[in-house]
Amino acid sequence: MRSLRPHRIQVLCADDHLVAVNKPAGVTTAHDAARPDEPDLRALLEARFGRLWLVHRLDRDTSGVIIFARNEPAHRALSEQFEGRAVTKLYHALLVGNPSWTERTADAPLRVDGDRRHRTVVDIARGKPSVTHFRVLQRLKRYVLVEAMPETGRAHQIRVHAALLGHPIAADDLYGDGKPVFLSQLKPDYRWNSAEEIPLIGRTALHARRLKLTHPVTGEALDLLAPYAKDFNAAVSQLAKLA
Secondary structure, eight states, X not given: OTTOOGGXXXXXXXXXXXXXXXXXTTSBSSXXXXXXTSXXXXXXXXXXXXXXXXXXXXXXXXXXXXXXESSHHHHHHHHHHHXXXXXXXXXXXXXXXOOSOSEEEEEOOEESSOXXXXXXXXXXXXXXXXXXXXXXXXXXXXXXXXXXXXXXXOTTHHHHHHHHTTOOBTTOTTTSOOOOBOHHHHOTTOOOSSSXXXXXXXXXXXXXXXXXXXXXXXXXXXXXXXXXXXXXXXXXXXXXXXX
16 A cells, blocks of 8 residues: 555545545554554545545445545534435445345444454443444345445444344454455365465445435535445455356
8 A cells, every 4th residue: 555646546526625535444544543653535635636634434445435625614524424314325335244134224333442352332321323224235245245334424334233143244254253354265166376275355345335325515415426446346246247
């Protein structure tokens, strides 16, 4: 990720008030004191767009649509939409296994930084209300592609709720087994040419697919769609061929 350059980040929407991009996986949204030597997305984009205000976050390994404000009034207006749950957030994820359901809602209160691994945990007594709606999009070999729509915005919410339903997100090392998705594990006759097989996807298989919100100044309805990251698309495409 050190080689990532601002001009290589896909811009989905930009004007004098906001900028929305397709965040690459493997980069933090903003500066992380635990990773002081790593570039962060906001800093990378500020080199191109000038000062940006943080509105919401995506996990380091999550790809997809994210929006920043370019001035204080836009920041206030966008933040109010997120805090007031006026924004529709749609994610796509690869879950391990083949759930018996087609649609399922996870409604479990969550507490952030709840254990020694700094994970978000289900906590009936002290957790904050958290709701995520899941819908199966495509059943694949040993995995399933789902759409996840969180009503709330707790840290790691989709990851925790998916695991709670018994189908953690593929390659999630905090809430699942962390194992990458290898084609050789799914296709016994597959042979690779390099010394070490490259996984179809080796990071948490979660992609922020869509944001629906209102422009903070014009009032225009914005529908921001982020194409799949290369690894996510490869995993879905290859698994679909084996289904």
